[in-house]
Amino acid sequence: MKMKKLSDIASSRRTWAWPYVLFLGLFVVLPLVLIAYFAFTDNHGSFTIQNLVKFFTQSEAISTFLYSVFIAVLNTIICLLLGYPAAYIMAMKEFRTPQTLAILFIMPMWINFLLRTVATVELFNMVGIPLGEGALLFGLCYDYLPFMIYPIYNTLQKMDYSLIEAAQDLGANRAKCFRKVVLPLSMPGIYSGIVMVFMPTVSTFAIAELLTHNNIKLFGSLIQDYITTSDLLNYGAMLSLILLVIIGITSFFGGDEEGEKGGLI
Amino acid sequence: MQNSKVSQEEILAQGPQAQGEYIIEVKNVSKQFEDGKFALNNVSLSIKKGEFVTILGPSGCGKTTLLRCIAGFQVASSGDILLKGEDVTQTPPYKRPVNTVFQKYALFPHLNVFENVAFGLKMKKLEKSLIAKKVRTALKMANLTGYEEREVNTLSGGQQQRVAIARAIVNQPEVLLLDEPLSALDLKMRHDMQIELKQLHKEMGITFIYVTHDQEEALTLSDRVVVMSEGEIQQIGTPTDIYNEPINCFVADFIGESNILSGTMICDKRVRFCGHDFDCIDEGFGENQPVDVVVRPEDIYLLDNPEKGQLRGTVQTCIFKGVHYEMRVLTPDGFEFLIQDYHEFLPGREVGMLVKPEDIQIMKKERLFNTYEGEILKNNKVSFLDADWDILPEVAAQFEVGDKVQVEVEFADVDLQDYEEEGTLTGEVHFILYKGDHYHLTIRTDEGNDIEVNTNDVWDDGDRVGVVISAKDIRVKKA
Numbered sequence: 025m026k027m028k029k030l031s032d033i034a035s036s037r038r039t040w041a042w043p044y045v046l047f048l049g050l051f052v053v054l055p056l057v058l059i060a061y062f063a064f065t066d067n068h069g070s071f072t073i074q075n076l077v078k079f080f081t082q083s084e085a086i087s088t089f090l091y092s093v094f095i096a097v098l099n100t101i102i103c104l105l106l107g108y109p110a111a112y113i114m115a116m117k118e119f120r121t122p123q124t125l126a127i128l129f130i131m132p133m134w135i136n137f138l139l140r141t142v143a144t145v146e147l148f149n150m151v152g153i154p155l156g157e158g159a160l161l162f163g164l165c166y167d168y169l170p171f172m173i174y175p176i177y178n179t180l181q182k183m184d185y186s187l188i189e190a191a192q193d194l195g196a197n198r199a200k201c202f203r204k205v206v207l208p209l210s211m212p213g214i215y216s217g218i219v220m221v222f223m224p225t226v227s228t229f230a231i232a233e234l235l236t237h238n239n240i241k242l243f244g245s246l247i248q249d250y251i252t253t254s255d256l257l258n259y260g261a262m263l264s265l266i267l268l269v270i271i272g273i274t275s276f277f278g279g280d281e282e283g284e285k286g287g288l289i
Numbered sequence: 290m291q292n293s294k295v296s297q298e299e300i301l302a303q304g305p306q307a308q309g310e311y312i313i314e315v316k317n318v319s320k321q322f323e324d325g326k327f328a329l330n331n332v333s334l335s336i337k338k339g340e341f342v343t344i345l346g347p348s349g350c351g352k353t354t355l356l357r358c359i360a361g362f363q364v365a366s367s368g369d370i371l372l373k374g375e376d377v378t379q380t381p382p383y384k385r386p387v388n389t390v391f392q393k394y395a396l397f398p399h400l401n402v403f404e405n406v407a408f409g410l411k412m413k414k415l416e417k418s419l420i421a422k423k424v425r426t427a428l429k430m431a432n433l434t435g436y437e438e439r440e441v442n443t444l445s446g447g448q449q450q451r452v453a454i455a456r457a458i459v460n461q462p463e464v465l466l467l468d469e470p471l472s473a474l475d476l477k478m479r480h481d482m483q484i485e486l487k488q489l490h491k492e493m494g495i496t497f498i499y500v501t502h503d504q505e506e507a508l509t510l511s512d513r514v515v516v517m518s519e520g521e522i523q524q525i526g527t528p529t530d531i532y533n534e535p536i537n538c539f540v541a542d543f544i545g546e547s548n549i550l551s552g553t554m555i556c557d558k559r560v561r562f563c564g565h566d567f568d569c570i571d572e573g574f575g576e577n578q579p580v581d582v583v584v585r586p587e588d589i590y591l592l593d594n595p596e597k598g599q600l601r602g603t604v605q606t607c608i609f610k611g612v613h614y615e616m617r618v619l620t621p622d623g624f625e626f627l628i629q630d631y632h633e634f635l636p637g638r639e640v641g642m643l644v645k646p647e648d649i650q651i652m653k654k655e656r657l658f659n660t661y662e663g664e665i666l667k668n669n670k671v672s673f674l675d676a677d678w679d680i681l682p683e684v685a686a687q688f689e690v691g692d693k694v695q696v697e698v699e700f701a702d703v704d705l706q707d708y709e710e711e712g713t714l715t716g717e718v719h720f721i722l723y724k725g726d727h728y729h730l731t732i733r734t735d736e737g738n739d740i741e742v743n744t745n746d747v748w749d750d751g752d753r754v755g756v757v758i759s760a761k762d763i764r765v766k767k768a
Contacts (some may be wrong), residue, residue: 186395189362192382193389194409194460201383204408208399 059268062261075262085246085263092243096225099164100172103221104214106165107172111213112206114173115180126177133170140167141234148235155236163235164225171224172217179213180206223271243267310374312338312463312496313359318368320354320520328354329365330520336464341490341497343507346517347543352500353468355517359498360389360466373463383412387464388457392472394449396441402428402452403437409460427459430489447478458489464496471506483509504544508532516540532585537652538722538729541583548589548626550725551654552582560651563624563725565599567644571651581652586615586629588648591640598641602626604634618642624725659703659741662768663696665689671696671765675736676714679760693768700729700743702762705754712755716740718748732756 066072079085113119114126132140144163148155187209191201229244238245243263250260313336320329328351336342344352357363359370361382370378377385388409396405406427410420428434431451436444441452450470457465467486471479487510490497501507507514508528516523516531516539524536535541538549552562557572562582574580595601602618605625613629618640620626626642634640663673669685670677673696688694709715716734723729730748732740740756748754 184393184395186391186393187397189360189382190389190391190395190397190456191408192362193360193387194456195383195412196408197381197383200412205397209397 056268059261059264062258063265064262065258067255067258075259076266078259079262079266088241088246089243089266092226095160095164095242096222099161099168099225100218100222102161102165103169103172104217107169107217108176108210108214111173111176111180115177115183117185129173129177130170132166133174137167138230141231145234155239157236157240159235160232160240163231164228167231168221168225171220175216175220176210176213179210179216183209219275222274226271227267310338311335311371312373313498314369314371314374315355315359316369316371318355318358318365318370320351320358320363321366327351327520329358331368332517332520332522333368334515334522334525336496336498338496339494341487341499341510341512342515343499343501343511343513344515344517345501345504345507345543347502350517351520352502352517354520356389356466356468356498356500359464360387361385386462387466388460388462389466389468390450390453390457390470392469394453394473396449396452396456398442400441401437402433402439402441402444405441405452406456406459408456413460423459424455427455430458430492431455432485446474447482450474450482454486454489458493462495464498465493467497467499469501470499472501472503479506486510508544516543518543534650535583535652537655538581538583539720541581541650541652542722546586546627546629548584548586548725549722550582550584550624552580552651554578554580554651558646560649563600563620564622567599567649568646569649569651570646571649574651574653579654579657581654583650583652584626584644584648586627587613588644589626589628590643590645591616591618591628591630591632591634592643593640595639595641598643600624600626600642602640602642604636604638604640607634607636609633622726625723626725656741658700659698661696661698661738663694663765665692665694665765669760671763674714674734674738674740678713678758678763680763680765681760684763684765688765688767695766695768697764697766698740698758698762700741702758703732703740703742703744704757704759705730705732705742705744705746705748706757707754709753709755712757714756716754716756718750718752718754721748721750 063075064071064073066074110129114121114129141163144159144166145155148159153159183206187205188201191205196204226242227244227247229242229248232238232240232242232245241249247260247263247267250256250263253260313334315332315334318329318332319327321327330351332351332355334355344355346352354363358365361377361380361384365378368378369376372385372387397408400408403424406424407420410423415423424437425434428437431454433448433451433455436448436452441449444452450473453470470486471482474482483506486497486499499507499510508531511528513525514528514531515525518539524531524540526534531540531544535544535547541547541549550562552560554560554571554574554577555566556576557574558569560567560569560571560580560582590598592598600620602620602624605617605619608615610629613631614633616628616630616634618626618628618634628642661673663671665685665688666672666677667690669680669682671680671685671694672678706712714734714736716732718730719733719739720731721728724743727743727745728748730742730744732742732754734740734756
């Protein structure tokens with residue numbers, strides 16, 4: 025009798041969900057609550073909105089934030105411009121791209137980005153290219169390009185080739201066929217790519233630190249600075265919260281078109 | 290309005306003959322793929338304006354490749370394709386005045402019904418109001434009025450098919466190409482759509498080229514049927530021609546049900562098969578010539594009195610098929626006939642069978658035995674079909690090593706083995722024909738050669754076999 029009960033418990037879906045609920049609670053919900061708590065308290069733990077006011081009045085944080093967004097947008101655009109053609113060439117069978125090429129494009133994803141960034145710094149030093157904004161952009165692009173290519177490649181590859189033939193059949197030349205059929209149908213992949221490149225770039229700090237010798241500060245670096253400085257921890261938490269809210273809002277924009285034929289997310 | 294309608298009817302009444310022009314001419318077109326295999330082998334076909342032509346054949350016969358060459362999605366390796374007398378062999382698809390209805394519809398999922406149908410017109414940069422008008426007309430013709438704003442993936446298969454048809458006809462193409470458009474629909478829907486397509490063809494008066502593997506569909510819809518097999522056209526003719534006078538065993542077997550038997554043409558209008566002489570209406574085969582005989586199951590009359598017919602037999606099985614009964618009748622000599630009759634003849638019953646002269650279709654035998662080029666080798670061996678075979682020493686003695694010879698093997702002398710390794714060479718069962726009392730198989734060897742075999746054993750299409758020919762059965766002649 026008891027045995028049966030045990031097996032019932034073991035086989036119910038609810039039981040199996042518990043470890044995940046616990047994990048999510050501990051490592052996602054709790055940290056978020058803590059961030060919010062610290063963001064709206066002062067050093068002594070009493071409630072305040074001073075941190076929020078400080079963000080909007082202190083020009084340094086805002087300008088760093090805007091600069092981060094600028095860098096992230098720029099990086100996303102570069103990744104899109106470089107990544108889309110690459111994904112297209114890999115996915116379209118008319119180009120007969122060998123499988124190895126596809127793997128080479130995706131392979132950087134296999135290696136930790138810090139490792140790659142450190143290697144890039146060494147490479148730049150060796151060749152004698154000065155570190156700075158250009159190096160930063162290069163590093164970001166190098167690190168995040170696969171995240172743009174992969175979702176786009178994925179949607180393009182799954183696309184029914186007869187749709188392209190249908191467009192040609194109806195009088196669309198190559199350019200029109202691309203604009204009217206291929207591009208609209210690859211939008212889910214583009215959205216995924218943008219989200220996957222933009223979001224981590226806005227909050228990046230390690231790449232900026234390494235590739236600019238800590239000369240250029242991104243929003244992520246700023247947060248890191250504040251949080252490691254103990255008396256500014258609450259302000260750092262507020263900046264994190266603001267970043268989180270803004271990223272949340274941006275991901276809502278692409279949200280409605282995804283899901284259906286989504287690229288990666 | 291009235292005027293233009295009359296003139297259109299007049300054109301239709303005159304028929305394609307009166308206009309005397311071919312809208313599509315396919316001249317000696319071959320398509321060879323990278324692996325060297327021919328999808329199309331020297332195909333020639335002329336299609337008149339306004340015709341409904343169906344290209345019919347089993348999967349892999351090249352029918353879709355031919356259609357895609359006409360549409361421009363594939364470029365012929367050699368030969369020419371002419372559209373209204375103009376060479377379009379190298380013309381890209383978007384410049385050809387043809388439109389295609391694709392097998393899986395290929396509707397644009399990001400556009401609604403109206404936008405899908407309007408796609409081609411927008412490419413032509415027509416005025417917006419004109420586009421709307423034309424799209425409405427096309428949707429009406431396809432019975433889709435009211436569906437303009439619907440997303441295409443909310444439609445049923447039949448509705449999607451209608452959108453695909455509307456999207457093609459709205460451009461008023463010279464030729465409408467249809468690539469197995471009904472294959473994804475269920476039977477009932479398919480029949481309804483067949484009638485609608487036929488109606489559409491009549492209304493529009495444009496040329497339809499329709500690809501299908503469904504012989505019933507081909508016979509129902511077409512003015513002319515093109516039967517294809519292995520990249521070659523087997524026969525072109527009206528549905529009745531194709532059905533009543535198949536040109537070879539492949540066509541007879543592929544179109545409808547048939548009894549195919551080996552026989553001998555005794556003289557003009559007299560043929561012998563199953564041990565009986567029959568009157569027939571065919572002439573010009575010569576005397577005592579081996580032929581293949583085709584009798585359709587509905588053309589054999591069953592008689593209650595076994596003595597009365599030309600042949601007698603015992604009913605083996607009887608299946609009710611709705612309109613008729615389908616019986617298998619075995620003659621004392623071991624020939625099995627498939628017979629359809631409105632009356633039921635129960636298994637075990639003795640019956641007579643009668644065939645009218647005009648219902649016997651005679652076909653010249655393409656081959657009487659296997660013939661190959663070979664070369665004499667050392668140690669009483671001969672090489673042909675990319676393998677070395679033993680021959681009798683006394684036969685080998687008549688030749689020098691290295692002599693080029695012609696090798697002949699009777700169909701019945703080829704042995705097939707279940708275990709490939711037991712064969713001198715290996716291959717695959719490629720085509721099966723039931724000849725009443727035996728099976729006639731075509732074995733395609735791994736090197737791509739064909740061996741024809743008569744056997745009583747039952748094999749399936751695609752079975753792997755080992756081929757054995759004993760030394761005494763290999764005839765060797767000077768080349």
